[in-house]
Amino acid sequence: MKELVIASNNKGKIKEIREMIADVNLLSLQDIGFTDEIDEPFQTFEENALVKASTIYRFCGKNVFADDSGICANALHGEPGVSSAHYSGSRHDEANLHQLLTNLHGKDDRTGYYKAVICLIWDDETYFFEGICEGTIIEESRGQGGFGYDPIFVPNGYDKTFAELPPHIKNEISHRGKAVAQMVAFIKDKLQAE
Numbered sequence: 336m337k338e339l340v341i342a343s344n345n346k347g348k349i350k351e352i353r354e355m356i357a358d359v360n361l362l363s364l365q366d367i368g369f370t371d372e373i374d375e376p377f378q379t380f381e382e383n384a385l386v387k388a389s390t391i392y393r394f395c396g397k398n399v400f401a402d403d404s405g406i407c408a409n410a411l412h413g414e415p416g417v418s419s420a421h422y423s424g425s426r427h428d429e430a431n432l433h434q435l436l437t438n439l440h441g442k443d444d445r446t447g448y449y450k451a452v453i454c455l456i457w458d459d460e461t462y463f464f465e466g467i468c469e470g471t472i473i474e475e476s477r478g479q480g481g482f483g484y485d486p487i488f489v490p491n492g493y494d495k496t497f498a499e500l501p502p503h504i505k506n507e508i509s510h511r512g513k514a515v516a517q518m519v520a521f522i523k524d525k526l527q528a529e
């Protein structure tokens with residue numbers, strides 16, 4: 336089976352993605368012995384995903400993908416966006432969620448979306464895949480599942496938050512689920528052509 340490294344240390348993300356990929360042997364950063372932090376200094380998801388994927392590719396030479404993702408509130412012109420993981424100044428999920436609620440306080444427009452961009456380096460070529468999930472950012476946390484901003488995000492077409500919906504539903508409709516599905520279809524094509 337071909338190996339594929341996922342360039343992330345985020346346990347929530349790794350767990351979700353493992354559930355979506357069965358055709359390759361998915362390796363974590365721990366599995367390849369990479370322990371450094373990778374900076375994400377850029378203002379776009381694409382550039383941040385590329386810097387993560389290419390750093391790991393240089394380290395191990397294996398096929399690798401990185402995703403950069405975040406939540407974007409329309410009333411805040413797309414904030415927190417690329418700053419989602421440290422919006423409050425710390426990397427604490429709960430603090431970041433509360434920062435978003437504070438900044439949205441009193442705003443009429445509660446619409447927003449999650450966005451994920453995957454950068455895949457496969458057999459020395461670089462590819463990008465994107466997924467978006469639109470929804471509403473509610474005023475109080477609901478549910479225990481998921482991670483990050485999930486307790487306050489209700490995807491369009493549902494009345495439950497991502498933290499209340501079962502993981503298989505979140506994986507089907509989420510930004511990351513959509514981006515991963517495209518990447519998996521692409522990898523399957525590549526494997527078949529070999």
Ligand code: IMP
Pocket residue numbers: 345375402403404405406419420428431449481482483484485497509511
């Ligand atoms: P990244 O690791 O730089 O991609 O940061 C992603 C950050 O965006 C996470 O730490 C969360 O704060 C937020 N985020 C991205 N995807 C999700 C999701 O599916 N649920 C909840 N929060 C998410």
